[in-house]
Amino acid sequence: MYYWYFKLFNNIKSEHEATEFAKLELEGLFGKVAPIYNFFDKLKEEPLSMFTIPEIRIQDFITHELPYGKIQGYFGTSENISPLKKLVKRLAYTREIYLIGTKEDIPLIKNIFPNQALGKIYHFFEKENLVCFRFITYQYFLEKSEYISKLSRNEEEVDRNVEILFSHLIKNLHRIPASSTLSIGKRLEDYFAIREEPSLYITHYFHPYKGKFHPKMARALLNYIHPQEKGIVMDNFAGSGTLLVEASFMELDGVGVEINPLSVLMSNVKCNS
Structure with missing residues (x-):
């Protein structure tokens, strides 16, 4: 049995994003999850409590820059770690993932992520035969x-x-x-x-466009409706190309339809930069 703890970003603008979109994308990529209202309560429960000893102090990492609002994260269990790579790469509202497994999982994790990722994208703590991995999402x-x-x-x-x-x-x-x-x-x-993170990243800020998708919201919806690693995403009203940019980031093929020449230009520039 694997234990998963998903810590949300501390810059989520509304409760709706935390309770709906963050949960939706986790259900799409991972499966059933339960809300964590206070990580301090989870730190008292096994197996996470085993890593609160002075030699490890996992609580220093989990409670660092905790999310504001009603929900701080989500919790789930699984029989394998197969969704791990997708979760780290694609999640939009989750900042950190804590995964508790066994020492036998260390070679598996190193095989999923290249050696240079150790100490950067992830690191781990050992306690007896258990291991707590901490992953930082690409977002x-x-x-x-x-x-x-x-x-x-x-x-x-x-x-x-x-x-x-x-x-x-x-x-x-x-x-x-x-x-x-x-x-x-x-x-x-x-x-x-600081709490106020840029809401626009990579090429999303290239041109102001009224009525555009919020990038993280667009990716969360994609994660829910299309959790597969390959596929084609079509946006019938492409606008400035927000959905297409997020699809390309997820290594999905994107097709956009748009009548406005300026929007077509923006989408092409943002997707091909």
């Missing part, structure tokens, strides 16, 4: 990359700031700073810790 890096791109002046600074991000996630668990520290010229870690 987290997409959103944080906005700060790295704006605050880096050259390629060397990009590389250094990426390493700072990894350190912020795993080695240095900073608390959310006071608002006075969030001015230009402060530490990059302060930007990583």
